[in-house]
Amino acid sequence: MCQGAAQGVARGEAPCARDGFCSLNDLVPGTHCRVARLKGCGAIRQRLLDLGLVNGAEVTVIRAAPLNDPIAIRVGNAVLTVRRAEAATIEVERD
């Protein structure tokens, strides 16, 4: 259920491995999706939940920072930033 951030970022994992599921990190700006599962633990997980990234929440990737990391996403009416390492722990389902 809770795998920790380290596994989440493992490189080489094919994006969108499960049918229609991939991590938020793999999406290009402009993509809409829904949160399917949070893989992070502890403070990261709680913080994401508190900011509205609960299961089923609608998320839009807006842009990446000039150096590609972090990314800006829209959740509800708010714009949030997450580092790619954290985005990789958010499993999403594309609309």
Place this chain on the structure above:
Amino acid sequence: MTEKTAGAAGRHLRVALAGQQNAGKSTLFNALTGVAQHIANYPGVTVDKKSGFYIEHGRRVEVVDLPGTYSLTSFSLEERVVRRFLYEERPDVVVNVLDASNLRRGLYLTAQLIELGHPLIVVVNMMDVAERRGLKIDLNALAQKLKVPVVASIGRKGVGREELRAAIRRIADEPDISPAISDARLDYGVLEETIGWVEERLADSSGLDAGAAVRGLAVKLVEGDAEAVRLVREDARQAVFLEDVAEARKNFEKAGDLSTGDHVAVVRDRWAGEIVTASVRESRKGAVSASERVDRLLLHRILAPFFLVLVVWGIYEISIVQGYELTKVTWPFLAALRNFAAQWLPEAGFLYDPQIRSLGLWMVDSANTLLNYVPIFLILFALIAILEDSGYMARIAFILDRILHRFGLHGQSTLPFILAGVFAGGCAVPGVMATKGIPDERARLATILTVPFMNCLAKIPLYTLLINIYFVEAKGLVLFYLSTITIFAALLVAKLLSVSVLRHKETAPFVMELPHYHLPTLTGVVRRSLDRTWLYIKKVGTVVVAVSVVVYVLLQFPGLSPDQEAVYEGRAEAAIAEFYDEMAGNSYLAAVPDQAALTGLVNVYTDYRTEKLMAQGADASKAVDARYETSYPAFYPFLKRSSDKEARAAERALKTLATTRKTLRREMKEERIVNSLLGQVGRSLEPVTQFAGFDWKINVALLSSFAARESSVATLGVLFQPSDGETDTLEERMGSEQRAAGYSALGAVALMLFFALYPPCLATTIMVRVQTQSYRWMIFSIVFPTFLGLSVASAIFTLGGYFALSGLQTLTITYFTAFAAVLVVGLFKRPFGRVLPPPGYSPRGAVS
């Protein structure tokens, strides 16, 4: 409890403002309390406790502005502070401030506040913003759903303030508070059964009334919240029952893919969603907001860095450069303060000043050095408040986080570095102060400890002095090297610290809101600027004045030996005798019948010369003349050069005497420093510092610069005295003396690099203490850079000498070595770069 439930008029009332960041809580707080505010710290932590009050119908209403939080878990410091305050101090009314344009997320916190069981008022703030974005909010529907009073407000315009005060009054006037507590209940579905029995067990064993508060605690226990578990564990009777809760939690997680915490969060979010659906109508769904349109430009992948550089340059230009111009306007006031003190203190003697006079002036000078920067700080803090309130500050963090994160820092470390002087000229004190906002404890400490490496205003004079002696041909290049090598040093040290001493510190995920752009309010900006400047004066000023006394003592004692005193007295008597010789037969001699009058005359002469030098323009100069003519009619012929033959002779004689006296006093001062305790320390350090090429004079200057950086050049000025009325500048004197003693540009490079890495000045270390709440970090911030600086300076001086390199060659090689190290750490993966220790989360995380 009983006295609060009574809540009769005339009683003291305590209101807590809770809400998420960027919901406009502080603006509302300002509107409620006006100027009656007070900022303190919550015990043991660095979180600001802001409180204020207003008086209404003879009742004093205290308002506490709690830190902005998104939730009430125990994962972050702010949330723990808010929780503890609400649990332990039990305010009479909790006011929950919501951002009208983002109700859903705000209500997520409201759900948790309801479960705490306090009398609650919900304020829907920033109604104007919501309206502009096409949101229509039905306040009655909201109040019905939440079962608490709801007030609409526009904090920045003061709209809704009276309604809020009235709502608070109504709750306070009720004889019984229970109706004021919302009985809205969230349905936790599959978890209800578990929550139900936990609630029963809690009510049974603790004797608490089964009410909202108990249910709230039950939910927290089922979530597995560390703080709630601690609270219950303190009661020994309930320890067993906690295991049952943990068991139930595990079973739930086994059954599905969700933790209890996830489930609770989903329920709260869904509850908030339902309320929003029922009470908000959105007429412009899908439209691109104004903030997004601005961001498309300001956060554009190619343009963003240019805007960032422009903003940073703007801050630097307006606050440091223009602020420095402003200090030229304010300096005369401080100078007047000093003159006032000089007049008020006992008068100077011919050779010796009364101790109280020297000490008094020394203290005034120390205070003035700091107060001189006040205009710069006022501007700087105002600009920062504008950046914060407008929402651009969060975007700076967004743009730069990637680079800074690799070195163990945080996107929000940018501001402290800018303040401390990324370019030549800043101050580490506001830099350290500005680290307050960094949510990640490890990155925050790394920032605090590396901010002093930046080039503060006071390091510049020493750089300039040495560059003018040794690097006349390459001034610009050397200054460029110095101001950028400090950034490399800061990055490398930050990385080093975060993989070593800071390894176990709590870190926080970089999940941050990019708030909508707002126009800052004038009162908000001015207040913050004044508050922070005042904090600087209060915290730093007092300590610096106190320590300046210690440094004074160290520099003055034990003083001159009787033999030395006799020599100086002899020379002074000879000079006085010469004066009387020259004045023999001169009619103006009547003005100085005795020694005391002569001392007075010399003092007046010195003051007169100083004022003439400071007077700008012919008119001001004439005004000085006129003033002295009326104040000292008998002395005036000695002061002003005139065509009268006798007066001219008198003026000449006095000039010679005054010059001799100045020389004598200077020599005595030097001798006193040589003999002083600090001088002895400087000398005893020579065996260590010789490897860096520092002699005892430089040691003394560096030691005294700990009190305030500025004094390094002043002390060097005293130590490299012209011996017989030479008029060379300090550059020339130091240069020739040092060259004669075998010093070189290499030594200067070692000295400058040491000065760049040297421990923060006293004021900064005080601020480190304030910001870390720890003397250990304060001492670390002194010891570590000293060690580092000395190692670097010794390595450079020794190696440079061994390979017979010139100063510039050594500096260039050092610079590119540092640059290469930064690239290696920043760009490459293990074993050199990138790897930060795993986050040391601690749910209760006591901050030491």
